[in-house]
Amino acid sequence: MSKEDFPFTHPMFKADGYEPPKPMDIPVMPDDVRADRIKWEKQFANSFDERLKEAEARYPIQSMFTGKTLETLAYFYTNTDRSTLEDAGIIQKGPSGDTGWNRFNHNFDIFILKLDDEKQEALAGLVNKYFRAIVGAA
Structure with missing residues (x-):
């Protein structure tokens, strides 16, 4: 391929008065x-x-967190049902399609970030209770 065949350098573009853009200075x-x-x-x-x-x-x-701590947290997340969160006042009682329950199941990190301080403390209490039960059983 010759230089003349390269786009924008072809005589056809020059005949129409088209000029290729000039290189810009990097700001x-x-x-x-x-x-x-x-x-x-x-x-x-x-x-x-x-x-x-x-x-x-x-x-x-x-x-501090260890690998076992993260594993236990994952089990808490997996084994916690809707009624536990409702009873703790973390999510509203009602149909299982509400945003709180859906967020808990699909965006656990966002679920935690969107909770107010009181509900975060309640959730932390549930996690600690779960951890104590697991450690006590071990």
């Missing part, structure tokens, strides 16, 4: 914006480190 982030971004990234990293230290102080290493 460069202005120095002041870049400085603000670097400052924000450092602040975020520092605040994350501070929160991590606070969490480590509050929750000693023996209470």
Whole structure:
């Protein structure tokens, strides 16, 4: 294939007055914006480190998640039925197609994030109760 056969360099395009687009300059982030971004990234990293230290102080290493903890959480999720959540006041009683029950089954992470503080605490209580039952049975 010759250079003339390549699109937009063919004489047909030039005859119509068409000019191929010129290469654009890649926009460069202005120095002041870049400085603000670097400052924000450092602040975020520092605040994350501070929160991590606070969490480590509050929750000693023996209470950290392990593979077995994740497995037990998965069993909790799998074995929890609608009536348990209704009785704890986490979801409304009613037809099984409501958004709370559907979200629990299909988007567990979003389900937790959308709960208010009181319902999150109730769910955490159910999880802890389940964990104690499993550990006590082991």
